[in-house]
Amino acid sequence: MDRGDELTDMRNRLKVLRAERDWSQAELGGRVGVSRQAVNAIETGKYDPSLPLAFKLARVFDMPIEDIFDDGERHDAA
Amino acid sequence: MESDMTLREPGLGELADRRRARRKLLVFSGIFAAGLPIGFFAGMLEKGGDDGFMAGTLPPWFAVLAVAVFLLATVGGGLAWRTRMDELDRRDHLQTNSAAGAAIVIGFPVWFLLWKGGLAPAPDAAWLFGAAMLAGAATYLYLKLQQRV
Numbered sequence: 510m511d512r513g514d515e516l517t518d519m520r521n522r523l524k525v526l527r528a529e530r531d532w533s534q535a536e537l538g539g540r541v542g543v544s545r546q547a548v549n550a551i552e553t554g555k556y557d558p559s560l561p562l563a564f565k566l567a568r569v570f571d572m573p574i575e576d577i578f579d580d581g582e583r584h585d586a587a
Numbered sequence: 588m589e590s591d592m593t594l595r596e597p598g599l600g601e602l603a604d605r606r607r608a609r610r611k612l613l614v615f616s617g618i619f620a621a622g623l624p625i626g627f628f629a630g631m632l633e634k635g636g637d638d639g640f641m642a643g644t645l646p647p648w649f650a651v652l653a654v655a656v657f658l659l660a661t662v663g664g665g666l667a668w669r670t671r672m673d674e675l676d677r678r679d680h681l682q683t684n685s686a687a688g689a690a691i692v693i694g695f696p697v698w699f700l701l702w703k704g705g706l707a708p709a710p711d712a713a714w715l716f717g718a719a720m721l722a723g724a725a726t727y728l729y730l731k732l733q734q735r736v
Contacts, residue, residue: 532598532600533598535604536599536600539601539602539604539607540599542603543674544608544673544676545604546675547674547675547676549734550734556675556678558674
């Protein structure tokens with residue numbers, strides 16, 4: 510349900526992508542300019558990143574934003 | 588939450604994260620170091636404060652100096668802090684300040700009406716300030732605890 514704020518049911522693959530590269534939360538945070546706590550909050554769904562931060566994360570992992578974040582609303586065409 | 592207790596060399600991101608944390612600590616220490624002498628010398632220079640907390644007076648020169656140091660620390664330090672915080676910190680501080688402001692905006696009319704009704708003493712600025720600080724601290728603590736769970 511879209512409530513017009515940051516409390517959407519956003520899911521993300523940050524933890525998996527980070528583990529694949531053997532990066533700590535601090536390592537990822539340092540690469541995109543946020544704290545380890547911010548990375549943890551995003552991974553656990555306590556905080557949805559801003560669009561600029563989402564783009565930075567996408568660039569760091571070299572993949573499209575929608576391959577990292579999923580708002581549960583996307584329906585692939587059959 | 589996960590532990591970063593590993594024996595490997597820190598990566599570039601981890602080094603950047605440590606630098607950010609050090610810069611934040613430096614700014615926080617600066618703000619604290621500016622505020623500490625104000626409280627210390629205010630206690631030393633206060634005259635006639637035997638009737639209660641903050642009941643005495645301060646020399647005018649010290650009051651002006653203390654205001655200058657306080658404004659420099661809060662405004663200057665706040666701006667310096669803002670450049671070093673990330674977007675999660677910024678959101679948390681915004682909500683903290685909103686809660687502190689709400690404590691005054693809601694607290695004063697409530698207290699004022701109770702005073703007019705003869706149910707409470709006249710509103711007191713120091714208590715309202717304390718309530719704002721308390722509301723802000725409680726909100727910040729709640730946000731940080733929520734992020735740790």
